[in-house]
Structures are given as C-alpha cells and as structure tokens.
Amino acid sequence: MHVRRGVAAGLVAGVLLAGCSSTGDARTTGGTAGAAGSTAPGETARDAAGTFPRTVEHDRGSTTVPAVPERVVALDDSLVGAVAGLDVQVVGHTGEPAGLPEVFRLPRTEGSTHVGTLAEPNLEAIAALQPDLIVSASVRHEELYDELSAIAPTVFTATTGPAWKDNVRLVARALGREEAGEQQLADYEERAAAVGADINAAAGRPTISLVRFLSAEDPARLYARASFPGIVLRDAGLARPARQDVDEFAVEVSPEQIDAAAGDRVFYSRYDVDDPAAAGRFTGNGLWRALPATTEVSDERWYTSVGVQGAHLILDDLAAAFGVDPHRA
Structure with missing residues (x-):
C-alpha cells in the first residue's frame, strides 16, 4: 500500500518523534563530540561524528537531528551516493526494484531496502525501517515533506543534478561528517x-x-x-x-x-x-x-x-x- 497524502494514525503512533523536523530554536550543545574526518581503524561513525544534537538549515526550513544518524533513507540515487560515500548506512532507497545503479552499489548500501519508485515512495515501508534520518529533494518530494518528517528527521536539498557538490555538503552537515565531505570533494x-x-x-x-x-x-x-x-x-x-x-x-x-x-x-x-x-x-x-x-x-x-x-x-x-x-x- 502506498501512503502519500497522510500517514495513518497507527503508523505515526509507532514512530519515534523525538528527532522530527523542527523550525524552533536550535539545540546546539550536548551530544557526542569528535573529529568529523574519515573513520579511523576501530573507530565507529559515532566516534568520528560532530556534535549532536544539531539543527540543519535546508530547503524546507530547519531540522533538528538529535543524534548521529546511523540508519538513513535516501530517496534519490544521488543522495544515496552522498550518504554511503560518507560511510553511513543507507537502509532504504527508491528506484527500480532490481536494485541501485551499479555506481551506487557501495559497501554502505548493502542490504538497503527498496521503498517504492522515485515518483511514489512508500511511506509505510520507510517507517518500517525505523530510520534516524531521511534525505530527499524538494524537486522530487516536496509534497511529502510533512509526512516524511513525521517518521524521522528529514532534510531536503532544493534539487539534484548540477547542485551535487552543495548536496554532498548538506548531507555531510546532517550526518556530522563535514570534514569528510569537504575532503571527498577536494580529492575529486x-x-x-x-x-x-x-x-x-x-x-x-x-x-x-x-x-x-x-x-x-x-x-x-x-x-x-x-x-x-x-x-x-x-x-x-x-x-x-x-x-x-x-x-x-x-x-x-x-x-x-x-x-x-x-x-x-x-x-x-x-x-x-x-x-x-x-x-x-x-x-x-x-x-x-x-x-x-x-x-x-x-x-x-x-x-x-x-x-x-x-x-x-x-x-x-x-x-x-x-x-x-x-x-x-
């Protein structure tokens, strides 16, 4: 069943709302601190991340991400690449049921679940994955922003394509991986x-x-x-x-x-x-x-x-x- 215009009450009730999108005052202290560079041997992504909670400004306003994201749903292939390329697990993606394009079949996309087409993401399937961050683009899913934000903290880029470098930087901020994002772009x-x-x-x-x-x-x-x-x-x-x-x-x-x-x-x-x-x-x-x-x-x-x-x-x-x-x- 595809849910696009309002998540059923029972579905929302089962979702943790502590990290949902917010336009209120940012909480900028507390959480885990550390270097935001590449993960060293034996170091977890949580250890390497920046300070959380953090509030991320994006195309749809501001979203508070309460803790280091470890389970991310990315609703556009380019954003799948941005998340997985920063060594964070993508647990859900849209697109063809056969799987991701070869270029985005990265170690951090292994086991990722297909959650509908790009045109019609399945919100019920997304919620079932219990993500702690959702990323997409206004050009793709502007009308779904509120429903997605009821499931998990949600960050939207404005568009895809030519904005790919800025999108990597935005995703890196949401993940607490800014230094890794900048280094990746500098190396390229x-x-x-x-x-x-x-x-x-x-x-x-x-x-x-x-x-x-x-x-x-x-x-x-x-x-x-x-x-x-x-x-x-x-x-x-x-x-x-x-x-x-x-x-x-x-x-x-x-x-x-x-x-x-x-x-x-x-x-x-x-x-x-x-x-x-x-x-x-x-x-x-x-x-x-x-x-x-x-x-x-x-x-x-x-x-x-x-x-x-x-x-x-x-x-x-x-x-x-x-x-x-x-x-x-």
Missing part, C-alpha cells in the same frame, strides 16, 4: 585538475563537446556548463565549443542542426540504448559524419550517476579516451 577536484592538465598537454587544449540522444521524437541535447558532466569538464579545466560554453544546462538541436555539436572531441551517449532510432536520425546524416572525432560513452556513467562517484567515472573515461594518466589513488 584535485584529481580532475590533474587529469585535465594531462589532456590539455597531450592534445593541445582540445574543445570537448557533449551530446546526448534521448528518444526518437526528441531533439538532441548539447550539454553546457551547468550540467553534471559540464561541471566535471569545467573542474578539469577543459575547453568547450562556444555553443556549449554557457552557464546553462543544455541546448537542444534538431538533426539539421547537429553540426552545432562540433568540437575537437565529441562524447555522445544514448539514453535509450534499445532504440536505435533515437540516435540514428542524427548519426545517420552527413553533418554528423563530418564531425572530427566522436566517442560513445555510457549514459549511466555520464548523465545519471550524479555525484562524486559518477564524476570519478567521467574522469576515468576522459583519461582513457586521451590516453593519459587517470590519477586514480
């Missing part, structure tokens, strides 16, 4: 800069074009600077064609305009790999064939694996395409 940015520098040196500062084919009825998208892969390219210091070197998400083009994708290297993907027509009406014409160097990449790796884990996969593919050191630790 250092690697991106190193890979990009090697590509620029080896290939003479090439312009990198991003093309994504959706369905047979849709225009192609040229992804710009404000997209997930566009941010990775920017962090790597890689140049973009003028049409894509704008602070936008994407530019749409028809088959007759696909020459706008021109760049020294064109990386393209197919959202629907089972529909050859989705890309065929673009790649089958002379304008596409005239493009200099085209490389097909995984749509899941470049476009839906939004987060630190996916960003590293894009860097892997870029390093392999240009034959440079991947700078993997």
